[in-house]
Amino acid sequence: MIETDALIVGAGPIGLFQVFQLGLLEINCHVIDALPHPGGQCAQLYPDKPIYDIPGLPATTGRALVAALRQQIEPFVASGSAQLHWGQLVSSVRKLSDGRFAVTTPAGLNFTTKVLIIAAGAGAFVPRKLMVPGLEAFEGSQVFYAQPEFDAFAGKHVVVQGDDDTALGWALRCVNLTATPPQSVTLIHRREVFTASAELVNAMRALCAAGKMRFVAGQITAPVISTTNRITDSPATLGTLTALQLALPDGSGETLLADVLMASLGLSPKLGPLAEWGLKMQRKQLPVDTETFQTAQPGIFAVGDINTYPGKKKLIVCGFHECVLAAFAAADIVFPGKQQPLQYTTTSTRLHGLLGVAGV
Numbered sequence: 001m002i003e004t005d006a007l008i009v010g011a012g013p014i015g016l017f018q019v020f021q022l023g024l025l026e027i028n029c030h031v032i033d034a035l036p037h038p039g040g041q042c043a044q045l046y047p048d049k050p051i052y053d054i055p056g057l058p059a060t061t062g063r064a065l066v067a068a069l070r071q072q073i074e075p076f077v078a079s080g081s082a083q084l085h086w087g088q089l090v091s092s093v094r095k096l097s098d099g100r101f102a103v104t105t106p107a108g109l110n111f112t113t114k115v116l117i118i119a120a121g122a123g124a125f126v127p128r129k130l131m132v133p134g135l136e137a138f139e140g141s142q143v144f145y146a147q148p149e150f151d152a153f154a155g156k157h158v159v160v161q162g163d164d165d166t167a168l169g170w171a172l173r174c175v176n177l178t179a180t181p182p183q184s185v186t187l188i189h190r191r192e193v194f195t196a197s198a199e200l201v202n203a204m205r206a207l208c209a210a211g212k213m214r215f216v217a218g219q220i221t222a223p224v225i226s227t228t229n230r231i232t233d234s235p236a237t238l239g240t241l242t243a244l245q246l247a248l249p250d251g252s253g254e255t256l257l258a259d260v261l262m263a264s265l266g267l268s269p270k271l272g273p274l275a276e277w278g279l280k281m282q283r284k285q286l287p288v289d290t291e292t293f294q295t296a297q298p299g300i301f302a303v304g305d306i307n308t309y310p311g312k313k314k315l316i317v318c319g320f321h322e323c324v325l326a327a328f329a330a331a332d333i334v335f336p337g338k339q340q341p342l343q344y345t346t347t348s349t350r351l352h353g354l355l356g357v358a359g360v
């Protein structure tokens, strides 16, 4: 059980700036994001697009802004007062009898926190799934959307769907399993055009030419499931996934042997578990008091795209302002009775000490 002053759900631009504002008020925090890296929408949806409305930065990009925000919190990360956790979904939040909150992730992180700050944006970025009826029953056993244990695929028929670096990387790794390679490796994508790097595409084509793997242009239409040793086309009874039916571009079909299916179809934000934390929501947003950015639940704050209030604009600059007021309100809970005078980073020697910079 990790005890902390504050826990931030989401490390998008607003979650990252929230870390900075908490740090200035000497509030320890942990930050959790479902993505394996910081930046939320900026990093995931528009890393290389220009942004022109960040104050003081006439032009930046999603990637550069995230890098700068990450650099700005480094003093707090280096001192251990802020800790970052990647690839973890906050699944449950429960109020404890002493007023704190118990927060857990399915991967086994357990926290108690005095305040919870939700900076969840449009929701957790999670893998997009195949919309093929019957496949969902095999998720985690034969169908995977995240990197699985490749060694378990020895001697099996492996199918990889997707056209990005992740999909091609998985396919190449399977072909190159040294001990016992898979019996077959097939990459499928609806057409022979890839978003993966040229290097990976060339490596994939070379392995296909050498007969070590296949590429099939097509789409999965149905699973073929064996309920005994007999192959049936009925997904009604959970059995074993043995093959996939494909629709090919010329209108014909193919049945492809498949013991394992890995799909990399990109990530999309899903509100997911947040909707089950018992918080009052308005059109999938958390209403907040604009003096404190606290939700209707004392001790739980919401900043950035996830919150709503009269006049709300889903802009990064608005989220930054929200972080400042949320941090001061959180300090009143974390340090009850303690005055929190406003100090300038320009002149405060206390703040210089926290930031590890020399005052002038």
Ligand SMILES: Cc1cc2nc3c(=O)[nH]c(=O)nc-3n(C[C@H](O)[C@H](O)[C@H](O)COP(=O)(O)OP(=O)(O)OC[C@H]3O[C@@H](n4cnc5c(N)ncnc54)[C@H](O)[C@@H]3O)c2cc1C
Pocket (backbone or CB within 6 Å): 009, 010, 011, 012, 013, 014, 015, 032, 033, 034, 035, 039, 040, 041, 042, 045, 046, 050, 051, 052, 053, 088, 089, 090, 091, 119, 120, 121, 122, 123, 124, 125, 272, 273, 274, 303, 304, 305, 306, 314, 315, 316, 317, 319
């Ligand atoms: C194409 C595009 C262009 C844009 N251009 C601009 C612009 O020019 N200027 C501007 O001001 N704004 C712009 N925006 C909007 C801006 O990106 C958002 O306002 C901003 O990203 C909101 O930040 P956030 O931190 O609140 O949420 P997000 O960036 O959405 O980050 C939220 C994070 O929380 C994580 N999360 C959510 N739930 C959980 C959970 N349960 N467990 C773990 N992690 C979770 C998510 O994985 C995500 O990383 C643009 C948006 C898009 C899509």
